[in-house]
Amino acid sequence: MGIGISILALSISVASFLFNFFYNRSLKKRDLLLSMHQEMISTENQRGRGILVRLAKENREVTELNEEEREAVNHALAQIDVLGYYCKMKYIKESSVIDLWQSSFRMIEPKAEDFAKILDQEKDMKVWPHGRKLLDKARMKRLTR
Structure with missing residues (x-):
């Protein structure tokens, strides 16, 4: 009888630990998603992002941006790269990010890629690989809906 109670108590303890672990993990992912959304x-x-949308609407090239506009675009795309990295590392769910940001990402993707290609050449490396992948997935999701 004593062994049965011990096993039951151990089972309840393990189940409680696992429940709390996964529940807290879920809350942390949600909180990180909300924090990134705020950013x-x-x-x-x-x-x-608005600068990129205007470029597309006005049929202008990213090479026409002034320094201040380039900095703003650079900052926005770097933030998307961090978001993509968090998705890659599974800190947040990529599907949630795509659901929240798909329409915005679709609007900026062509000019964002043009901008990134210029920086690729300037830096002699591929910039924002995680953000580019995220933007591409948002674009592809639209095509498959």
Whole structure:
């Protein structure tokens, strides 16, 4: 009888630990997603993405941007790269990010890629690999809907 109670107590303890571990992990992922979302909707990030949208609407090239605009775009795309990295590392769910940001990502993707290609050449390396992958996935999801 004593062994049975010990096994039951151990089982309850392990189950409680596992429940708390996975529940807290889920909450942390949610909190990180909300934190990143807040950063993405910051005025500075919105401005950078807005510049890319205007370029596309006005059929202008990224080479026409002034230094201040380049900095704003650079900041916004670097933030998307961090978001993509967090998805890659599974800190947050990529599907949640795509659901939240797909329409915005679709609008900026062509000019963002043009901008990134210029920086690739300047830095002699591929910049923002995680953000580019995320933008591409958002674009592809639209095509498969």
